[in-house]
Amino acid sequence: MPDDLSYWDWRDALLMHPEGRAKGGEPCVKCSEPVPANAHWKHRDRHVCGTRCNSNLGRQINRLIKNTGDLDLHGRELGAPAKMTNPRTSGPRIFRTINGQEPPFEWEGFGVRQGDLVERYGVLVGYALLSRATEEAWPNWWPDHVLIAMELRSRQQFICGATADWDLTRLQIGYFGPQGEPRNEATFTSGGQLLRWHWERIRDVTPDGQEFNWEALVAAPADSPYRGDWWSPARTALSEKRKRETSTKSRHARRVRLEDAVVERFDPEEIYERDGWVCQLCLRPVDRTLAWPHPESKSLDHVLPLVAGGNHCRANTQLAHWLCNVRKGARTT
Ligand SMILES: [Zn+2]
Ligand SMILES: [Zn+2]
Incomplete structure (x- = not known):
């Protein structure tokens, strides 16, 4: 990884x-x-x-x-990147289109909050967070929280999964009309104008170099030059700096992968048997009856990871507990 x-x-x-x-x-x-x-x-x-x-x-x-x-495994940390705190500092506000700037939109933090409005090319959208705990007519396939985006003039809605902290979960539930009736299309008319729903994602970076995305459900005129994906100037600069730093290294790795990659076809069970149902990372037994995602279930580990030029072959694979494998992966760059 x-x-x-x-x-x-x-x-x-x-x-x-x-x-x-x-x-x-x-x-x-x-x-x-x-x-x-x-x-x-x-x-x-x-x-x-x-x-x-x-x-x-x-x-x-x-x-x-x-x-x-x-857990009775290594006792090491999982290696999860720290959950960063939302860089947003302002209260409810309107996020506007700024013509003539690049990118031409206002945003701040991970996304919208209660009381915010987002204006894109003159179209205004407001937001509400609903929870299963407080709603009675809640379809049983919906997640625990949803974010409702509503275009203010037509009351057309775009709904997706969210966390209790208003962060979008990328689970799109759908488009709905003013009475909550499901609609199949992202486009709708409002005040005689054809509008389109968008999942807006703006990639940004904090002053101390942590990358994050602003995500919001927004509506914009269908004939506007709107694109849902933008990189902030700071994020673009960081990405280019990183590309320069790693290009030599990765060109070499890619060449090695392409020239020497070996892909053998084999049944992972064969490797598990070969390794005697002992995890080759922590040297403790693996219970063959445990199924993923149990942390101690079986998994196939690449000794030299594929991203580092390793081969998918018998000689480069071994049995590992799933969690041991995950921990190893998180340490490998
Ligand atoms: Zn199921
Ligand atoms: Zn293990």
């Missing part, structure tokens, strides 16, 4: 099922129902059948991260 992962990227990597993205029909890791082939790609990455099982898996992983010091 690269060393500049955000906490959420790291957590996504942790939640990735060892067999990779489900094609459809694989058993859900929480309830054993088949994972639908058309499920959200994040659900297919985690082998969960839907939102409810995804939330359960997320809670299980949160407990694991919190309690990892108590």
Whole structure:
């Protein structure tokens, strides 16, 4: 794993099922129902059948991260990047379009909060955070919290999953009309104007060099030059500096990977048997009946990681507890 992962990227990597993205029909890791082939790609990455099982898996992983010091494994830290504090300092405010600047938008921190308005090319959107705990008519496939974005003139809505701290979870629930009726399209008319919903993401960096994203659901005229993705000047400068620093190193690594990569086809069980069901990282036994995401379940570790030019072959793989494997990965750059 690269060393500049955000906490959420790291957590996504942790939640990735060892067999990779489900094609459809694989058993859900929480309830054993088949994972639908058309499920959200994040659900297919985690082998969960839907939102409810995804939330359960997320809670299980949160407990694991919190309690990892108590696990009977290495007793080492998991290597999670620190959850950074929201760099936002202002209270409720209007985030405006600033013509003639690059990027031409105001933003601050991770995203919107209660009382904020976001104005993009003259279109105003307001926000509310709803919780399962306080709403009665809550569809059972919705997550515990949702952020509702409402275009103020037409009352059209765009809803997605959120945390209790207003951070978006990237789980898109959908577009809704003024009476809450589901709509299939991101476009709608308001005051005779054709508008479009966007998932806005602005990549920024704190003065002390921590990268973060502002994310907001916004509406803009369909014919405006709006693009949902922007990099702040500071973030662009940081990224370019990093590219210059690592380009020589990574060009070399890529060449090594391309010229020498060996991919053998084999059944991981063969490696587990070869290693006698003993984790090669902590040298403790692996219980073959435990299934991912149990921290002590079996996993295939690449001795020299693939990102460092290692091969996917019998000679470069070994059995490891899943958590031992995760810990090793977090230390490797
Ligand atoms: Zn399930
Ligand atoms: Zn181990």
